[in-house]
Amino acid sequence: MAIFFNTILIGLSSGAIYSLMSLALVLVWRSTRVVNFAVAGQAILSTYLGYEAMNRLHNYWLSLPVAVIAGALISALVEALVMRPLAKRTKGTPVEAIAPVIATLGVLGLIRSLAGMIWGNTFLQYTSPLSSKGFTIGHTTIPFSPQNAAIVIGSVVVLTIFAAIFKFTRLGLSLRAASFQPEISRLSGVRVDRVRTIGWAFAGAAGAVAGALVTPTMFLSPNSLDLLLVTGFVAAVIGGLESLIGAVVGGLVLGLGFAFILQYIGSSIIFSAAFLILIAVLLIRPQGFFGARSSREA
Amino acid sequence: MTLQLSAVKVAHGAITAIDDLSFTINEGELVTIIGSNGAGKTTLLRAISGLLPVAHGSMSWQGKSIVGKRPEDLVRKGIVHVSEGKAVIPELTVSENLQLGGIWRKDRADVAAATKMALDLFPRLSERMSQGADTLSGGERQMLAISRAIVARPQLLLLDEPSLGLAPLVIDQIFAAIDSLRRNLGITVVLVEQNALSALRIADRGIIINLGKLVASGPSADLMNDPALRSAYLGY
Amino acid sequence: MKHKSPLQRLALSFVLGALLLFASGHIDELRAYQGAQAAIFAIAIASIVLLTGYSGQISLGHGALMAIGGYASVIAQLHWHLPYPLAFIVGTAIGALAGFILGITAARLRGPYLAGTTLALAVGLPSLANQFKILGGEQGITVDVGTAPTWIGKEFSQYRWFFWVAVTVALAVFWLLRNLLSTRYGRRWRAVRSNPTAAALSGIDVGRAKVLAFTLSSAVAGLAGSLFAMLLGLVAPLVFTLTLSFTLVTGAVLAGVSNLGGSIVGAVVLVAIPELSGSIASRLGGSEKVTSNLPGVITGVLLILTVLFAPNGPKLPHRKR
Numbered sequence: 001m002a003i004f005f006n007t008i009l010i011g012l013s014s015g016a017i018y019s020l021m022s023l024a025l026v027l028v029w030r031s032t033r034v035v036n037f038a039v040a041g042q043a044i045l046s047t048y049l050g051y052e053a054m055n056r057l058h059n060y061w062l063s064l065p066v067a068v069i070a071g072a073l074i075s076a077l078v079e080a081l082v083m084r085p086l087a088k089r090t091k092g093t094p095v096e097a098i099a100p101v102i103a104t105l106g107v108l109g110l111i112r113s114l115a116g117m118i119w120g121n122t123f124l125q126y127t128s129p130l131s132s133k134g135f136t137i138g139h140t141t142i143p144f145s146p147q148n149a150a151i152v153i154g155s156v157v158v159l160t161i162f163a164a165i166f167k168f169t170r171l172g173l174s175l176r177a178a179s180f181q182p183e184i185s186r187l188s189g190v191r192v193d194r195v196r197t198i199g200w201a202f203a204g205a206a207g208a209v210a211g212a213l214v215t216p217t218m219f220l221s222p223n224s225l226d227l228l229l230v231t232g233f234v235a236a237v238i239g240g241l242e243s244l245i246g247a248v249v250g251g252l253v254l255g256l257g258f259a260f261i262l263q264y265i266g267s268s269i270i271f272s273a274a275f276l277i278l279i280a281v282l283l284i285r286p287q288g289f290f291g292a293r294s295s296r297e298a
Numbered sequence: 299m300t301l302q303l304s305a306v307k308v309a310h311g312a313i314t315a316i317d318d319l320s321f322t323i324n325e326g327e328l329v330t331i332i333g334s335n336g337a338g339k340t341t342l343l344r345a346i347s348g349l350l351p352v353a354h355g356s357m358s359w360q361g362k363s364i365v366g367k368r369p370e371d372l373v374r375k376g377i378v379h380v381s382e383g384k385a386v387i388p389e390l391t392v393s394e395n396l397q398l399g400g401i402w403r404k405d406r407a408d409v410a411a412a413t414k415m416a417l418d419l420f421p422r423l424s425e426r427m428s429q430g431a432d433t434l435s436g437g438e439r440q441m442l443a444i445s446r447a448i449v450a451r452p453q454l455l456l457l458d459e460p461s462l463g464l465a466p467l468v469i470d471q472i473f474a475a476i477d478s479l480r481r482n483l484g485i486t487v488v489l490v491e492q493n494a495l496s497a498l499r500i501a502d503r504g505i506i507i508n509l510g511k512l513v514a515s516g517p518s519a520d521l522m523n524d525p526a527l528r529s530a531y532l533g534y
Numbered sequence: 535m536k537h538k539s540p541l542q543r544l545a546l547s548f549v550l551g552a553l554l555l556f557a558s559g560h561i562d563e564l565r566a567y568q569g570a571q572a573a574i575f576a577i578a579i580a581s582i583v584l585l586t587g588y589s590g591q592i593s594l595g596h597g598a599l600m601a602i603g604g605y606a607s608v609i610a611q612l613h614w615h616l617p618y619p620l621a622f623i624v625g626t627a628i629g630a631l632a633g634f635i636l637g638i639t640a641a642r643l644r645g646p647y648l649a650g651t652t653l654a655l656a657v658g659l660p661s662l663a664n665q666f667k668i669l670g671g672e673q674g675i676t677v678d679v680g681t682a683p684t685w686i687g688k689e690f691s692q693y694r695w696f697f698w699v700a701v702t703v704a705l706a707v708f709w710l711l712r713n714l715l716s717t718r719y720g721r722r723w724r725a726v727r728s729n730p731t732a733a734a735l736s737g738i739d740v741g742r743a744k745v746l747a748f749t750l751s752s753a754v755a756g757l758a759g760s761l762f763a764m765l766l767g768l769v770a771p772l773v774f775t776l777t778l779s780f781t782l783v784t785g786a787v788l789a790g791v792s793n794l795g796g797s798i799v800g801a802v803v804l805v806a807i808p809e810l811s812g813s814i815a816s817r818l819g820g821s822e823k824v825t826s827n828l829p830g831v832i833t834g835v836l837l838i839l840t841v842l843f844a845p846n847g848p849k850l851p852h853r854k855r
Contacts, residue, residue: 035646037653055338086842095841097645102787102841105594109780110834116827170401177398180389187347187381189373189402189450222827230657233650239657241646271658278654279639282647286779 003113006143007263009258014150015255016155020210021248022231022239024203025158029241030179031199033085038078038104040229042110043207046071046224048115050212051126051220055271060128060216067212068205075204076108079197108229115222125235128216151213159248175199230271231258234278240289250287300324300347301454301486304506306355308338308345308510315341317510319355323503327379328480328487330497330518332506332531339381339490343456346488347379348372359454383463383488385443388432392423395419395431395442399449409449419475437468444472448479454486460492467492473500477499494531498522506531540713554701561797566693567765568805573700574761575785575801577707581754582786583794584711590727590748591640596654596755597779598659599636602776603629603756604763605669607679608736622703622760628747629756637748641741658777660771674770677763696765703761707754711794714750723747777830784837790844807832 014029021039029035050067054060082103090099130146166172177185178192178254179199186192211225218224235254239246254277308316309523323329331339344350346357348369357364358529364372370464371377380470385397396416400409417424428435438462447455457476461469475498477503480487485505498518506513506527514527521527554569561569576602585591593599607625610616616624636655640648663669687738714720725733726743734740763769781804811828817825 029646035650037649076715082838082842089842098586098590099595099841101646102783103838105780105783106837106841107832108834109777109784110838111828113827113830113834117824117831121826157559170397173394173397174401175388177390177394177401181387183349184385184387185398186369186382187351187373187379187385188398188446189370189371190398191402206718228648228659230654234654237647237650271661275651275654275658279650282643282651283639 002140003263007259009142009148010262011259012069012252013144013151013255015252015280017228018200018213018231018235018254019248019251020155020158020206020213021228022063022235022251023162023244024207024210025201025232025236026244026247027162027199027206027238028239029236030244031175031196032079034083034100034104034178035233035241036075036078036104036200036203037101038107038111038224038230039075039203039207041108042071042074042204043211043228045111045115046075046204046223047126047211047215047220048119050127050208051119051124052214052236054126057190058235060130064209064212065217067208071204071206071208071211072160072201074111075207076197076201079200082107083200084193084196112222119151119222123219123221126212126215126220130216132217141255141264147213147217154209157257158206162206163244165202168289171195171198177272184201187196197213227271234274238281238289245289246289300360301488302356302358303346304356306357308341308350309353310341310365311399313459315510316345319507319512320508321505321512321515323486323488326480326484327502328477328489328500329503329505330491330494331505331507332491332494333513334531336493336509337507338510339507340458341510343379343458343488343490344381346457347377347415349379356420357533370402373450375521376451377456378450378452378454380443380446380447380458380460382458386434386439386446388430389509391428392431392434392442393427395446396423396449396498403450408451412451413445413450416448419448419479422444426443436452437464437472440464440468440472442476444475444479454488455480457487457489459490459492461496463489469496476500477481495522540709543709543712549710551702551705555698563691563693566691566697568809570693570697570700570761570765572699572798572801572805573704574758574765575782575804576797577700577704577761578755578758578782579789579797579800579804580711581751581758582782583789583797584715584754585747585751586786587790587793588715588723589744590723590730591603591744592645592649592749593652593751594649594779594783595655595659596782597774597776598652598655599629599632599707599752599755600759600762600778601660601769601774602632602752603759604769605663605675605759606756607760608763610668610677611677613674617766622757625760625763626757627754629759632754632756632760633749633752634745635772636752637745640748641744646826649829652779653776660774663771670770674768674773676768678767698736700761700765703757707757708794708797711754715794719746728837774796781833784809784833787837803834803836807836 021043023030024039024043025035046067047069049193050063053066054063057063069092083100086099086103090096110224126148128150132145132147134141134145143230173194174185174190175198177188178190178195182192199216210228231254232251235250236247237250237251238253241247251284257277258273261270304320306316306319307314319342331342333339341350345352346364348364348367348371352365359375359377368406387398390398396413401510402410403409422438423441423445426438431439434442444460460472460476464472473496476487476489479485489497489501498521501518503516504518504521505515506521516522577855578596582593585593603625606628607618609619610621610624611618623683640651643651663674669675721732722738722743725736726739730740759774762773766773785797785800785804788803789796808829811832812825815825815828
């Protein structure tokens with residue numbers, strides 16, 4: 001029973017991170033109909049910048065906003081400097097669908113290598129005042145640490161903020177309208193290009209939060225968030241790329257699923273499990289569990 | 299405040315969709331643009347509102363050129379285009395669609411006033427505020443699209459075939475609403491229609507286009523009474 | 535190149551092959567190794583050109599497909615004691631099988647979903663090696679295909695022999711693909727790529743065409759993987775990384791995604807980048823972290839610039855739709 005409970009805790013914590021990454025992917029998909037594979041790269045770069053802030057300010061809590069702002073800026077720059085010109089140039093050509101994928105891959109590789117050039121490929125430690133050792137209750141130590149708690153709380157906060165922005169603000173309405181019907185939105189006065197960049201900025205912020213929260217529990221290196229890219233994508237697919245709520249639920253489901261697989265079956269099939277889950281979802285319910293219609297088509 | 303087009307040419311790929319078109323529309327007029335399918339009416343509106351580039355010629359509103367401007371910028375100058383096909387966003391609610399009309403405006407009190415006016419004009423919508431726009435009938439969607447335009451406080455309203463696909467009774471309602479709208483608010487309206495007769499009845503003037511070129515223009519009474527035009531475009 | 539007959543192309547390949555063989559006697563070991571590497575990359579990139587440039591399906595997991603072929607051929611050599619030419623065939627066949635299975639799944643996926651799935655494959659597959667002992671775990675399995683056969687004689691060095699094997703296979707593959715792509719299969723794939731709906735309406739079985747493309751592409755990738763294993767003398771998870779998959783896609787984009795001949799250009803560029811960046815790095819007086827990451831930076835920048843300014847490759851897009 002204790003094992004079951006522990007597994008749930010682990011699943012919640014990792015699920016929270018997957019939700020954030022998945023949210024980052026869905027935010028970009030909703031605003032520009034592109035899957036931003038570079039989100040892992042953007043997240044790692046903002047985490048490195050948070051790390052630098054941490055080293056200079058000696059305050060983890062102050063380093064978080066630095067990472068978030070960095071994440072938003074980097075993401076906005078990628079959209080404005082690479083994706084927007086690319087969309088204009090490839091509109092109507094045969095490579096229109098593939099080009100953004102290639103571009104985000106290029107950005108991903110570039111950022112990772114850039115990070116390696118600046119900070120090296122060795123493992124660094126992004127220290128947090130919170131311990132990554134599990135809480136002790138009585139005699140037992142549960143696999144849920146203060147840092148894990150911060151992860152879950154932080155994720156909930158971020159998700160709530162985004163949900164509120166999307167539902168209750170004019171900016172949120174612009175974002176949603178622009179992603180559904182860009183032309184009608186333009187004719188209603190929405191500056192669609194600007195709004196799209198903001199969508200990317202939000203996504204970058206979400207990725208940065210994920211990176212800054214999860215990295216203290218492991219190590220910091222240019223490739224450390226790569227796996228998160230895959231799991232974030234799988235989580236987004238489970239939820240259906242169209243839905244923000246789906247992104248969150250997908251992340252939690254995946255986190256719990258992995259935790260249980262890890263506990264009861266073994267660690268080595270985790271990656272294969274990710275692949276199999278992805279295939280299963282795409283075959284059984286391609287639009288995800290929260291998606292409507294057949295939105296599997298790009 | 300006039301809308302002036304001079305020698306405008308708009309290309310659609312290799313085809314010239316609008317060719318050497320010139321006309322002037324004065325403040326407060328309701329001018330209808332009629333012509334058969336493929337005549338270039340929709341292309342013309344899309345060029346005016348900035349969705350399509352103009353290859354040649356000049357267009358100006360209130361004395362300032364509007365060539366090469368983006369639609370979202372022209373909205374802020376008072377040019378509001380309700381595109382064809384019931385231009386609402388089905389994924390949003392009725393209320394959210396209405397909010398979209400005023401989303402860029404700073405004067406929130408006026409946005410509220412304009413919204414109220416739109417709902418007075420189309421009471422059916424106020425019953426459906428929290429419903430998704432995809433649950434509306436065709437006529438209701440058209441009402442919603444026009445309402446959204448009203449909330450933007452247009453000075454030049456471009457309407458693209460509002461009667462398309464609607465039942466005659468609903469068409470009458472909508473045309474009556476358009477007519478009362480422009481009389482009460484004094485806005486300039488450009489109404490593109492295939493339903494030429496109904497449009498000419500509420501219009502001051504008509505412009506007939508065929509294959510991108512101007513064929514005839516004049517007061518609507520004259521157009522309605524011209525036998526050649528009647529048989530060609532009005533069907534009787 | 536389009537209107538030569540298969541026989542003409544065959545003659546051309548022989549001439550090319552003879553030239554390269556002659557040249558290989560006059561270059562040093564390093565260049566022979568790099569030449570072999572380039573030939574292998576060219577084959578792998580050609581497989582992507584076939585899949586993406588012709589049938590319009592994107593794959594970020596061709597590194598994994600190479601792994602499948604590589605592991606299969608190595609196991610065939612070690613456990614079934616097959617001579618390596620037969621082992622290559624095994625690698626190709628297993629690659630084809632994997633491609634067939636993947637292709638059936640992939641045929642219904644579009645754009646980002648296909649990309650993400652193949653991405654998951656690229657990340658997930660190599661770690662499978664840790665699961666099964668026969669796959670050698672983390673360190674992988676070493677293999678030695680031996681030196682050139684004695685009838686070649688003299689001091690035909692090992693790398694020169696690898697170079698020659700790789701080039702011969704590459705020429706054969708390109709000849710086969712070139713001919714295949716100019717038949718109705720090639721036309722069908724291109725129809726599927728530019729407009730699947732129109733293709734279906736004109737009677738093309740879109741699903742079948744896609745699966746066929748995937749199968750063939752994976753077969754070629756499997757062959758490339760077998761050759762790669764020969765060259766490195768090793769198959770291991772760290773050989774077939776996500777980076778390899780990305781590198782191959784990069785090469786395909788540099789090649790001009792629908793340009794078979796460009797695969798050679800792409801491959802040469804890929805092999806050249808680490809070389810060039812090495813000399814740039816030493817001029818910058820770089821530390822280890824600069825030198826090891828500069829190729830990645832160059833590749834990333836190159837990829838972004840290429841896709842922005844020449845999405846259809848070195849040749850200018852002659853068809854705007």
